[in-house]
Structure formats: C-alpha cells, structure tokens
Amino acid sequence: MKDVIVIGGGILGVSVGYHLAASGASALLIDRRDEGRATDAGAGIITPGGDASSRNPWSRLVGEAEAYYPEFVQALRDNGVEETGYSVCGSLIVAVEEAERTAFSEASAGVPEGDGKSSSDAVVIEEGRAQELFPALDTVVGAIYEPTGARVDGRRLASAIEAAGVRRGLEVHHGSVERLEVAADRCGAVVVDGERVETDAVVVAGGAWSNAFGEQLGIGLPVGPMRGQIAHLDLGQTDTSEWTIVSGFRGHYLVPWDDHRVVVGATRETNAGYRVETTVEGMLEVLTEAIRVAPGLRGARVKEFRVGLRPATSDGFPIIGSIPKVPNVHVVTGHGPMGLHLGPYSGKVVADAILGRGDDAFAVFGVERFI
Numbered sequence: 001m002k003d004v005i006v007i008g009g010g011i012l013g014v015s016v017g018y019h020l021a022a023s024g025a026s027a028l029l030i031d032r033r034d035e036g037r038a039t040d041a042g043a044g045i046i047t048p049g050g051d052a053s054s055r056n057p058w059s060r061l062v063g064e065a066e067a068y069y070p071e072f073v074q075a076l077r078d079n080g081v082e083e084t085g086y087s088v089c090g091s092l093i094v095a096v097e098e099a100e101r102t103a104f105s106e107a108s109a110g111v112p113e114g115d116g117k118s119s120s121d122a123v124v125i126e127e128g129r130a131q132e133l134f135p136a137l138d139t140v141v142g143a144i145y146e147p148t149g150a151r152v153d154g155r156r157l158a159s160a161i162e163a164a165g166v167r168r169g170l171e172v173h174h175g176s177v178e179r180l181e182v183a184a185d186r187c188g189a190v191v192v193d194g195e196r197v198e199t200d201a202v203v204v205a206g207g208a209w210s211n212a213f214g215e216q217l218g219i220g221l222p223v224g225p226m227r228g229q230i231a232h233l234d235l236g237q238t239d240t241s242e243w244t245i246v247s248g249f250r251g252h253y254l255v256p257w258d259d260h261r262v263v264v265g266a267t268r269e270t271n272a273g274y275r276v277e278t279t280v281e282g283m284l285e286v287l288t289e290a291i292r293v294a295p296g297l298r299g300a301r302v303k304e305f306r307v308g309l310r311p312a313t314s315d316g317f318p319i320i321g322s323i324p325k326v327p328n329v330h331v332v333t334g335h336g337p338m339g340l341h342l343g344p345y346s347g348k349v350v351a352d353a354i355l356g357r358g359d360d361a362f363a364v365f366g367v368e369r370f371i
C-alpha cells in the first residue's frame with residue numbers, strides 16, 4: 001500500500017514525487033516514457049513577467065514559479081544533486097524589421113533605457129549592446145533586455161529531480177498504468193502492466209496522454225497534444241556560453257547553451273495528433289524564423305531536430321487540482337508551452353494539497369471549470 005501513486009515522470013510528475021518524498025510520504029512514480037515526452041524536447045525558457053504578489057491567479061502562478069526556481073535548485077543541491085541544467089543567462093526581446101516597430105513600442109512602453117549592466121530591471125538597449133549579448137543578430141530595430149531571464153534543460157532537470165526524490169525515498173517504476181480502480185468515489189488502486197497496486201491517493205501527471213483517465217473518472221479531461229518541433233544548431237568553435245535567450249515578435253525564440261549550441265524553435269501544431277514526426281514544413285518554419293532574427297546562424301550545422309507533445313488544454317490554462325467526484329485523485333497537467341517554467345512549482349502545489357498544507361490560491365485552475 002502506497003500513500004500516493006504518481007502517474008507520469010515528466011517534469012510535473014517528478015516534481016510531485018520529489019515534494020511528497022521529501023515530506024516523508026511513501027510515493028511511487030510510474031512512467032511509461034512515451035516517445036514525444038514534452039519534457040525531453042522543451043526549449044527551457046523561464047519567462048520573466050509574472051507577478052507573485054498579483055491577485056490574478058495566472059500572473060501569480062507564473063511569478064511564484066519563477067521565484068521558486070533558485071530555492072528549488074538549492075534544495076536539489078542539498079539533496080546531493082548538483083547538475084540541474086538551470087542557469088540565469090538573461091533574455092532579449094528583439095524587433096528586427098520596421099514592420100515590428102509598432103509591436104515593439106507597445107512591448108517597451110514604460111521600460112527605461114539602459115545597458116542592463118548595473119541593475120536587474122528590464123531595459124531598452126541599443127542595437128550594438130543587443131549584438132554584444134547575442135552576436136548572431138544583425139539589424140535590430142528595438143531590443144528589451146531582461147537580465148533575470150533564465151533557462152533550464154528539461155531532460156537534466158527531470159533527471160535531477162528524480163534522483164533527489166529517490167534519495168528521499170521516492171520509488172520509481174518503468175511501466176504503463178492501464179487503469180484506475182474507482183469505487184464509491186474513491187480510487188483505491190491502479191493497475192500497472194496487469195499488476196494491481198493499492199494506494200491512498202493518485203496523481204495524474206501524464207502530460208498529453210492524461211486524457212486517457214477521463215472516462216474512468218467520469219469527467220472529460222480536455223487535454224491533448226500540441227506538437228513542437230525544435231532544432232539544435234551546432235556553432236562549431238563559437239563560444240555561446242555568455243549569450244542570452246532571444247525572443248522575436250513572431251512567437252519564436254533562440255536559446256543558447258554552454259556547449260556551442262543554440263536551440264531554435266518551435267512549431268505549435270494542434271492538428272498533428274500523437275504523431276512524433278519531424279516534417280519539412282516544421283523544419284522550414286523554425287529555421288527560416290531563426291535566420292530572419294539572427295542571420296549569423298546561417299552557417300551553423302543542424303545537429304538534431306527534437307519533437308515533443310506539449311500537453312495543451314482547450315482554454316490554454318493548466319489543470320491543477322483534485323477530481324470533484326473522486327477527491328483522492330489529483331490532476332496536474334495541461335501546462336502547454338510553459339511546463340518547464342511552471343512544473344517544479346505546480347508539482348509542489350499539488351504535493352502540498354495532498355499533504356493537507358494547500359490553500360485555494362490556484363483553485364481557479366481546477367478541472368471543475370470544464371464541467
């Protein structure tokens with residue numbers, strides 16, 4: 001008998017599992033590791049801009065999740081896991097064409113000018129400074145620099161959280177949860193590859209596959225795959241370790257890493273189902289946009305294309321909370337394009353709720369909103 005069974009070992013599942021185990025609960029995490037797991041393909045941008053003190057639950061969640069990262073990374077270190085894939089590298093929002101000037105003016109309204117060297121506040125910087133921060137840029141019509149912008153490598157972070165969880169007693173099992181045993185408004189067991197495991201509570205953190213449990217829970221879980229194709233470019237001998245993240249004005253971005261690599265992406269496809277495929281159209285889209293923003297990447301070698309299925313909900317907001325008619329089943333999914341940013345914190349929110357320490361600050365993200 002387990003206190004809690006967590007279904008799914010992406011960033012959401014490992015975070016719930018870690019936080020439960022670190023608080024002394026007996027937790028078992030079961031992961032099928034599907035091809036297309038979003039955590040393995042994510043670009044890893046932690047987007048500044050939320051407000052932890054806001055009354056708006058979304059802004060508050062985004063802000064608290066960003067603020068939680070340094071504390072969480074330190075907690076992993078305290079559990080003996082050093083390599084987390086998280087770092088603060090700064091981020092730029094750049095307009096590169098005259099046609100983007102109006103959008104840039106709106107985005108930069110109220111942002112002071114500066115060089116971003118002496119404060120952590122966002123500033124509008126000059127073209128030369130933007131090129132210094134991301135040397136593959138060419139023409140820059142306008143640039144906003146956020147010194148606090150951060151990135152995280154989803155694969156490394158998920159492994160780090162799992163390793164720290166295991167050190168605190170988390171059990172991890174590779175397998176597929178076929179069904180939940182639900183009777184009298186309670187889930188008392190899950191069936192994993194034909195074997196029944198009893199539990200006091202269940203967390204569904206199955207990413208884009210979470211909807212498979214909707215029928216058994218008597219509720220629709222309107223979450224499905226949003227395919228993302230993303231390219232990893234190798235810049236040879238160019239040192240990219242001091243480069244910043246760049247976002248353009250067409251929803252695409254460039255994320256530099258220490259190993260001479262820049263990751264450019266990504267497509268957001270809602271009509272591709274569960275097909276984990278790299279398409280000509282997808283490659284064209286991300287590479288065209290990358291060199292439009294940063295022509296200096298034109299000579300880079302394409303090292304790898306990754307494809308992931310972001311768990312996306314019908315209203316674009318995550319699902320965080322328990323099932324009204326089966327309250328010992330909790331759902332944490334649907335984090336769409338922001339799951340690496342939000343995941344560690346959302347996992348903590350769910351673990352706290354199970355441990356009886358939660359508040360209702362994020363009740364608005366409950367599954368009730370779809371009933």
Ligand SMILES: Cc1cc2nc3c(=O)[nH]c(=O)nc-3n(C[C@H](O)[C@H](O)[C@H](O)COP(=O)(O)OP(=O)(O)OC[C@H]3O[C@@H](n4cnc5c(N)ncnc54)[C@H](O)[C@@H]3O)c2cc1C
Nearest residue numbers: 008010032034038039042043045177207228308339340341
């Ligand atoms: C190209 C791309 C770029 C992205 N960029 C960013 C970014 O810059 N910033 C950001 O914050 N986010 C980004 N994301 C989004 C982020 O990666 C996802 O929101 C997040 O990883 C989702 O995590 P998850 O744990 O919910 O799902 P997943 O990582 O998909 O994990 C779900 C897991 O559950 C398992 N599972 C499902 N059903 C079962 C079952 N029945 N039994 C056992 N196991 C099961 C699956 O096998 C899988 O391992 C990006 C995603 C993509 C694809």
